Amino acid sequence: MTQIIPNLSIIVAADSKNGIGIKNTLPWHLSDDLKRFRAITTGHTIIMGRNTWFSLPKRPLPDRRSVVLTPDPLGEEGATETSTLSEVLEICKNDSENFIIGGESMYSQFLQYASKIYLTRVVGNFDTDTFFPELSSDDWSLDEESEVMTDSKSGIQYRYLTLSRKG
Numbered sequence: 001m002t003q004i005i006p007n008l009s010i011i012v013a014a015d016s017k018n019g020i021g022i023k024n025t026l027p028w029h030l031s032d033d034l035k036r037f038r039a040i041t042t043g044h045t046i047i048m049g050r051n052t053w054f055s056l057p058k059r060p061l062p063d064r065r066s067v068v069l070t071p072d073p074l075g076e077e078g079a080t081e082t083s084t085l086s087e088v089l090e091i092c093k094n095d096s097e098n099f100i101i102g103g104e105s106m107y108s109q110f111l112q113y114a115s116k117i118y119l120t121r122v123v124g125n126f127d128t129d130t131f132f133p134e135l136s137s138d139d140w141s142l143d144e145e146s147e148v149m150t151d152s153k154s155g156i157q158y159r160y161l162t163l164s165r166k167g
Contacts, residue, residue: 002112002113003113004113004114004115004165004167005089005093005098005113005114005115006115007092007093007095007096007097007098007115008089008092008098008100008110008113008114008115008116009097009098009099009100009114009115009116009117009118010099010100010107010110010111010114010116010117010118010119011037011040011041011099011100011101011117011118012101012102012107012117012118012119012120012132013026013028013030013033013119013120013121013122013158014119014120014121014122014131014132015027015028015121015122015123015124015125015126015128016121016122016123016124016125017125017128017131018131018132018133018134019125019126019127019128019130019131019132020102020103020104020107020128020130020131020132021102021103021104021128021129021130022126022127022128022129022130023129024051024054024055024103025055027126027127027128028122028126028154028156029151029153029154029156030120030122030151030154030156030158031151031152031153031154032149032151032152032153033120033151033158036120036160037101038061040099040118041061041064041099041101042062042063042064043063043064044064044065044095044096044097044098044099045064045065045066045067045091045092045095045097045098045099046061046064046065046066046067046098046099046101047067047068047069047088047092047098047099047100047101047106047110048066048067048068048069048100048101048102048103048106049068049069049070049102049103049105049106050068050069050070050072050074051103052101052102052103052106053066053068053070053074053079059076059078059079060078060079065080065095066078066079066080067079067080067081067082067088067091067092067098068080068081068082069082069083069084069085069087069088069106069109070082070083071083085109085110088110089113099118100114103130104130104131104132107132107133108133111133114165115164115165116162116163116164116165117135117140117161117162117163117164118160118161118162119160119161119162119163120158120159120160120161121158121159121160121161122156122157122158123148123156123157123158123159124156124157135163138166139165139166140163140164140165140166141163141164141166142161142162142163143162143163143164144160144161144162145159145160145161145162146159146160146161147159
């Protein structure tokens with residue numbers, strides 16, 4: 001049985017088909033959601049794969065510790081590089097909350113260990129080539145769900161969901 005890590009959370013925005021990205025970029029621009037992402041993750045550790053690291057508009061993101069799981073050196077300063085999932089978990093064990101921020105492979109690898117998910121459910125289906133794993137209601141309970149909101153700049157609709165691991 002997999003051990004759930006109490007201080008390991010996932011933060012993700014996904015459309016109605018669980019699409020999360022296209023060609024290493026976000027398929028939408030949700031200014032309000034980016035502000036929420038910054039508010040939630042600031043002061044914490046963010047964990048990502050190599051492609052997500054290189055997709056960041058500014059590396060590293062300010063006021064956060066970046067951990068990148070990658071088999072190859074990044075060739076840049078600003079991140080703690082690891083090559084195994086167990087190294088990531090060891091590095092983060094004493095932090096109050098750690099966030100998996102992408103991409104698809106990272107979400108798939110770490111979902112079994114996560115205790116909480118901050119999900120922005122984007123209304124509609126977008127052109128995507130990467131996906132968030134399907135969640136089972138046997139494993140996750142819905143703690144909070146916002147009303148449907150409309151992004152102030154793009155006009156795209158979304159809602160926030162917070163889920164926690166059952167058991």
